[in-house]
Amino acid sequence: MSRNTAADVIKNGQLRRDDGALIEKPSYRVREGDLFLMRRKKLREAPTDDIQIPVIYEDEDVLVVNKPGGLVVHPTASAYHRTLIRILRERRPDHYLTLSHRLDKETSGLMFLARNLESDTAIKEDFARRRISKAYLAIVIGRVDADEFVIDQPMRAMSDSVSSCMMEVGGEGAVPAVTEVTVISRGKQSTLVEARPKTGRQHQIRVHLATVGHPIIGDKLYLGGEDFFLRSLGGRMPDEDLIGAIGHWRQALHAWRVSVTHPRSKERLTVHAPLPSDLLKLCDQFGLSVPATANQNGDST
Secondary structure, three states: OOHHHHHHHHHOOOEEEOOOOEOOOOOOOOOOOOOEEEOOOOOOOOOOOOOOOOEEEEOOOEEEEEEOOOOEOOOOOOOOOOEHHHHHHHHOOOOOOEEOOOOOOOOEEEEEEEOOHHHHHHHHHHHHOOOOEEEEEEEEEOOOOOOEEEEEOOEEEOOOOOOOOOEEEOOOOOEOOEEEEEEEEEOOOEEEEEEEEOOOOOOHHHHHHHHOOOOEOOOOOOOOOHHHHHHHHHHOOOHHHHHHHHOOOOOOEEEEEEEEEOOOOOOEEEEEOOOOHHHHHHHHHOOOOOOHHHOOOOOOO
16 A cells, blocks of 8 residues: 555554554554554455466466456555456465566556566566566557657656656656667557567556657556546446547557566576457457467467
């Protein structure tokens, strides 16, 4: 939870030490041996049987899965069991599984999990030091003219963001952000592009593509706008309204290729995740050709 939410929990009298003492101030200094009990409204979640998580690659050190769009990676205040890590651990109770990185809830595609501590340390260090090559497929608004180009636009968190999560390019405190873009296929009103982030800023691909006039279809925040995004939270907006306004129920962004150094063999491991059915249908709708390695049937279309 956020710092503000944690502070509210304490101020509302929902946190006690196990000896019964009420914690009344967020500034309370935690001491070694402290155990706390927190009262929260119980989450009511649907069973997870309907969630399919295809395995792309697996060995004794690494598990790579194709995360569905709309699935949260880590437990949050609004989802616990219906999260990627909880589902995998419940289905593999005897396995060591730790996520090596993250994806936005609505973004589908490749997720790496370590199956032992040594692999966890090695892969996370490679992600932190930008030794891992990542490529995403995105369906964007409009026909992109250039076949290849680089978006070099520093980014920062928007200071007056109502949602506290919106990013923007430029301004004081902006940090370097670079994305390479290659056109895969053009339709009359949209384009399928491959985006390769060279830095790892929050929402980088989404912001960069919107900045050059080609926001991602279905992006509630950078296509719909912040007011639209806030109105859509918590499933309050029907899919028909989302599709009518921004073209799809989720952002059409998919992590489709990742290349890493295997933590044990030290050889290069490259994996591909085929596009999920909702994005394949969107490509078909817009007349966009899909690479064979991104097609669930293995054929280019």
